[in-house]
Amino acid sequence: MEITMNMPDIYLSPPHACEYLEGELASILFLSPEQDLDMSHYSQLVSLGFRRSGRLVYRPKCQHYQACIAVRIPVHQFHPNRQQKRCWKRNQDLEIIARPAEYQAEHYDLYLRYLRARHADGSMVDSSPDDYQDFLTCHWCETLFYEFRLGPRLMAVAVTDLLEEGLSAVYTFFDPDEGERSLGTFAILSQIEAAKRMNAQHLYLGYWIGKCGKMAYKSRFEPLEVFKGGRWQVLEANSDSGSP
Numbered sequence: 001m002e003i004t005m006n007m008p009d010i011y012l013s014p015p016h017a018c019e020y021l022e023g024e025l026a027s028i029l030f031l032s033p034e035q036d037l038d039m040s041h042y043s044q045l046v047s048l049g050f051r052r053s054g055r056l057v058y059r060p061k062c063q064h065y066q067a068c069i070a071v072r073i074p075v076h077q078f079h080p081n082r083q084q085k086r087c088w089k090r091n092q093d094l095e096i097i098a099r100p101a102e103y104q105a106e107h108y109d110l111y112l113r114y115l116r117a118r119h120a121d122g123s124m125v126d127s128s129p130d131d132y133q134d135f136l137t138c139h140w141c142e143t144l145f146y147e148f149r150l151g152p153r154l155m156a157v158a159v160t161d162l163l164e165e166g167l168s169a170v171y172t173f174f175d176p177d178e179g180e181r182s183l184g185t186f187a188i189l190s191q192i193e194a195a196k197r198m199n200a201q202h203l204y205l206g207y208w209i210g211k212c213g214k215m216a217y218k219s220r221f222e223p224l225e226v227f228k229g230g231r232w233q234v235l236e237a238n239s240d241s242g243s244p
Contacts, residue, residue: 074225
């Protein structure tokens with residue numbers, strides 16, 4: 001599959017230390033963050049393995065080890081496993097509310113609590129409100145913040161882009177004291193259901209690395225499609241995510 005739209009130049013970053021695989025170097029293809037897109041162009045880029053972080057639209061392009069692979073769930077073919085069914089049932093007391101992608105102090109406070117509990121050594125742990133907005137929102141992008149509430153209490157937020165033929169799960173953060181609920185899994189299950197209601201075809205989950213434990217959960221959603229060799233294909237059981 002080729003990029004056929006009339007797009008600005010795509011750049012390749014210099015190699016830098018990979019944050020997922022120790023000792024490996026990573027590079028990315030990226031569009032200028034100053035370039036305004038529309039949702040049609042952005043949707044096509046996502047279908048070609050790209051993703052966004054704030055206004056930056058990018059795709060991994062490492063020289064020696066193609067480890068980061070774009071993945072998506074064909075939502076109408078998805079079948080939850082036993083663990084996912086239990087997770088769904090466990091969280092039926094939560095109300096899910098779709099909100100505009102706007103700053104709310106309540107969301108930001110939960111975001112910081114999540115980072116400090118789950119990613120205390122990460123660069124985002126001391127994010128300011130501006131950093132938070134710059135990471136999750138983009139003025140040209142159609143985005144929703146799905147709230148998960150237990151009564152008035154905010155439990156989780158799933159940031160989701162609305163593509164032409166699917167949804168893209170941008171980022172999810174949740175109450176770190178509610179580990180038994182598996183809120184990250186429930187957020188994905190809820191986004192799958194939202195995609196079905198919209199008659200969308202796919203939920204894009206960003207990148208998966210078979211040897212990265214933090215990303216292992218993505219392979220538990222079956223069938224899972226991976227973007228390899230310029231096309232989408234179903235991930236085979238026990239598949240690795242790249243070769244040296």
